[in-house]
Amino acid sequence: MIELAGVSKTFASRSGAVRALDDVSLTVERGQIYGVIGRSGAGKSTLIRTVNMLEAPDSGTITVDGVDMTSLGEEELRVARQRIGMVFQHFNLLNSRTVRGNVEFALEVYGVAKAERARRSAEILELVGLTEKADARIAELSGGQKQRVGIARALAGNPSVLLSDEATSALDPDTTEEILGLLRSLRDELGLTILLITHEMDVVKSLCDAAALMRDGRVVEHGLLTDLVMRPESELSDGLFPLGELPEGRDTTVIEITFVGLASQEPVITRLARTHELDVSLLGAAIETLGGKQTGRTRLELPGSPAAITAAVEDLRAQGLSVRVVREAS
Amino acid sequence: MIDETDPEFWPTLWANVGEATLETLYQVSVTMLLTALIGLAVGVLLVVTDRGGMLEAPFGSRAFGRGLNWVLQVVVNLGRSIPFIILMIALIPFTRWIVGTAFSVTAAIVPLAIAAIPFFARIVEIALREVPAGLMEAGSSIGATKWQLVSKVLIPEAGPALVLGLTTTAVSVVNFSAIVGVIGGGGLGDLAIRYGHQRYSTPYIIVVVVVLVVIVTLIQAAGNRMAMRMRGGGPARTR
Ligand SMILES: Nc1ncnc2c1ncn2[C@@H]1O[C@H](COP(=O)(O)OP(=O)(O)OP(=O)(O)O)[C@@H](O)[C@H]1O
Numbered sequence: 001m002i003e004l005a006g007v008s009k010t011f012a013s014r015s016g017a018v019r020a021l022d023d024v025s026l027t028v029e030r031g032q033i034y035g036v037i038g039r040s041g042a043g044k045s046t047l048i049r050t051v052n053m054l055e056a057p058d059s060g061t062i063t064v065d066g067v068d069m070t071s072l073g074e075e076e077l078r079v080a081r082q083r084i085g086m087v088f089q090h091f092n093l094l095n096s097r098t099v100r101g102n103v104e105f106a107l108e109v110y111g112v113a114k115a116e117r118a119r120r121s122a123e124i125l126e127l128v129g130l131t132e133k134a135d136a137r138i139a140e141l142s143g144g145q146k147q148r149v150g151i152a153r154a155l156a157g158n159p160s161v162l163l164s165d166e167a168t169s170a171l172d173p174d175t176t177e178e179i180l181g182l183l184r185s186l187r188d189e190l191g192l193t194i195l196l197i198t199h200e201m202d203v204v205k206s207l208c209d210a211a212a213l214m215r216d217g218r219v220v221e222h223g224l225l226t227d228l229v230m231r232p233e234s235e236l237s238d239g240l241f242p243l244g245e246l247p248e249g250r251d252t253t254v255i256e257i258t259f260v261g262l263a264s265q266e267p268v269i270t271r272l273a274r275t276h277e278l279d280v281s282l283l284g285a286a287i288e289t290l291g292g293k294q295t296g297r298t299r300l301e302l303p304g305s306p307a308a309i310t311a312a313v314e315d316l317r318a319q320g321l322s323v324r325v326v327r328e329a330s
Numbered sequence: 331m332i333d334e335t336d337p338e339f340w341p342t343l344w345a346n347v348g349e350a351t352l353e354t355l356y357q358v359s360v361t362m363l364l365t366a367l368i369g370l371a372v373g374v375l376l377v378v379t380d381r382g383g384m385l386e387a388p389f390g391s392r393a394f395g396r397g398l399n400w401v402l403q404v405v406v407n408l409g410r411s412i413p414f415i416i417l418m419i420a421l422i423p424f425t426r427w428i429v430g431t432a433f434s435v436t437a438a439i440v441p442l443a444i445a446a447i448p449f450f451a452r453i454v455e456i457a458l459r460e461v462p463a464g465l466m467e468a469g470s471s472i473g474a475t476k477w478q479l480v481s482k483v484l485i486p487e488a489g490p491a492l493v494l495g496l497t498t499t500a501v502s503v504v505n506f507s508a509i510v511g512v513i514g515g516g517g518l519g520d521l522a523i524r525y526g527h528q529r530y531s532t533p534y535i536i537v538v539v540v541v542l543v544v545i546v547t548l549i550q551a552a553g554n555r556m557a558m559r560m561r562g563g564g565p566a567r568t569r
Pocket residue numbers: 011012013018019020038039040041042043044045046047199
C-alpha cells in the first residue's frame with residue numbers, strides 16, 4: 001500500500017548538511033497499522049512527510065496505492081493527496097471555522113457541492129464522535145476533541161491511507177488511549193492503512209501491527225511486532241518488554257525466552273528443571289498483547305555448569321523458541 | 331472674523347459641519363475600499379513571493395519571484411517613508427492626470443489611497459506571517475490549491491489581525507483626510523481651516539474636533555468588536 005524504496009533526503013543547514021533520510025526502504029501492507037519510532041531528530045517526520053510529498057525526497061521512489069508519488073505533477077499530486085489523510089501533533093486546525101467548518105474546508109477543496117458537504121461532514125463527525133460539537137469553535141475544544149477534528153478532516157476525502165505525525169504526543173495518557181482506540185476502529189471499519197510516527201513505545205505496543213526503528217535517518221530495524229519479538233537481539237522488542245536492569249553481583253547466566261501464546265510458557269520452565277536438572281529462578285516476566293496475540297517474555301536465571309546451560313539453550317531453540325542469552329557466567 | 335452672535339451663525343455652522351462630515355466620510359470610505367482591496371493584494375504578494383513562500387517562483391522563475399518581492403518591498407517602504415503632506419503635494423500632477431483636477435473632494439482620494447495602501451500592505455504582511463506554517467501545511471496535505479491556501483487559510487486565519495490593521499489604517503486616513511483640507515480637498519479639515527483658522531472662529535474648531543473624535547472612536551469600536559467576534563469572543567457565527 002505504501003512503499004518507500006531507497007529514499008534519501010538531505011537538508012542544508014547553517015551547521016552543515018543534515019542527512020535526515022538515508023536510503024530508507026519500508027513497506028506498509030494494506031490495512032496495516034505501522035509505527036515508526038525513534039529519538040528526536042531521527043528523521044521520523046521527514047519520513048512521513050515524503051509519503052504525501054510535503055517533503056520531496058532527493059532520491060528514491062514512494063508508491064502509495066500503486067501511484068508513484070515522485071513522478072506526479074502539481075495537479076496530479078493534489079488529487080493524490082486527497083486519498084492520503086494526515087493528522088498532526090499540534091492539530092493544525094482553522095481557528096476561523098467551527099468544527100464542522102474544518103471538515104467542510106476539506107470538502108470545499110475537493111469541490112463537493114454545498115448540500116453534499118453538509119451531509120458528508122455530519123457523517124464524518126458522527127464517525128469520530130463529535131456530532132454534539134459540530135458548531136463549537138476550535139478554541140472551545142479539549143486536546144482530544146481537537147485531534148478528533150483533525151482526524152475528521154483527514155477522513156473527508158475518503159482516504160485509503162492515514163498519516164499521523166505524533167498525533168497523541170500533545171495529549172494526556174487517557175486521551176491518548178481514546179484517540180488510539182479511534183484510529184484502531186477506523187482501520188477496522190474503513191480498512192484504512194495507517195502509518196504513524198511516535199516516540200512512545202506504548203503507542204506501538206497498543207496499536208501497531210508492524211514497526212520500524214529509526215536512528216540518524218536510517219531504518220535500523222523493522223518488521224511485524226510478532227516477528228520482532230522473536231528476534232532475540234531486537235532493540236524494538238526490548239522496548240516492548242521492559243524487564244528492567246539485570247541483577248548485579250551474581251555470577252550466573254541469564255536468559256530471556258519469548259513466547260507467543262502463554263500456554264507454552266509453563267512447560268518450558270518445567271522442562272528446564274526436569275530434563276536439564278537446572279534450578280531455574282524467574283527474574284522477571286512481561287506479557288503484552290502484540291498484533292492481537294498474547295506475547296510474553298520471561299527472564300530466567302540459570303545456575304549450573306556452562307555445558308549444561310548450553311545444552312539447555314540449544315534444546316529450547318530446537319523447539320522453536322526465541323532464546324537470548326543476556327549474560328553468561330564467567 | 332465671523333459674528334458669532336448672528337442668529338444665523340449656529341444653523342450655518344451645523345449645515346457646514348454636516349456637509350463637511352459627509353465629504354470626509356465619503357473620502358475615507360472610498361479610500362478605505364481601495365486600500366482594503368489593493369493593500370490586501372500587495373500584502374499577500376509580499377508574503378507569498380518571499381523566500382520559502384508558495385509563490386517564490388511564479389511561472390517557474392525564481393528570479394521573477396525575487397524581483398517582484400524586491401520591487402514591492404521598495405514601493406511599500408517608499409510609500410511609508412514619505413511624509414503625507416509631501417506625498418500629497420508631489421502627487422498633484424498625477425492626481426490631476428487621473429481625476430482631471432488636483433483640488434476636490436474626490437481628487438483628494440488619490441493621495442489618501444496612495445499613502446494608505448503601503449501602510450496597510452505592511453500591516454497585512456505582518457498579520458499573514460503570524461499564521462502558523464502548520465495550517466498551510468495541513469491545507470497542502472489536503473490537496474488545496476495555492477489560491478485556496480490564500481483564500482481559505484491564510485486570509486481567514488489572519489482575520490482578526492487584518493480587521494484591527496484595517497481599523498488602524500482607517501484612523502490614519504481620517505487624520506490624513508483632514509490634512510488634504512489644506513490643499514482644498516474639502517471635508518472637515520477644510521472647514522477647520524477656512525472658518526476656524528482663517529476667520530478665527532473657535533466654535534468651528536471645537537465642533538470639528540469633536541466630530542473627528544466621534545468618527546475615530548466609532549471606527550475603532552467597530553473594528554475591535556468585529557475582531558473580537560472573529561476571535562470567538564462573541565457568539566459563534568451561525569452559517
Ligand atoms: N526543513 C528543514 N530544514 C533543515 N533541517 C531539517 C528540516 N527538517 C528537518 N530537518 C533536520 O532533519 C533531521 C530530522 O528531522 P525530523 O523532523 O524528521 O526528526 P524527527 O524524528 O521527526 O524528530 P522529532 O521527534 O523531534 O519530531 C533533524 O536533524 C532536523 O534538524
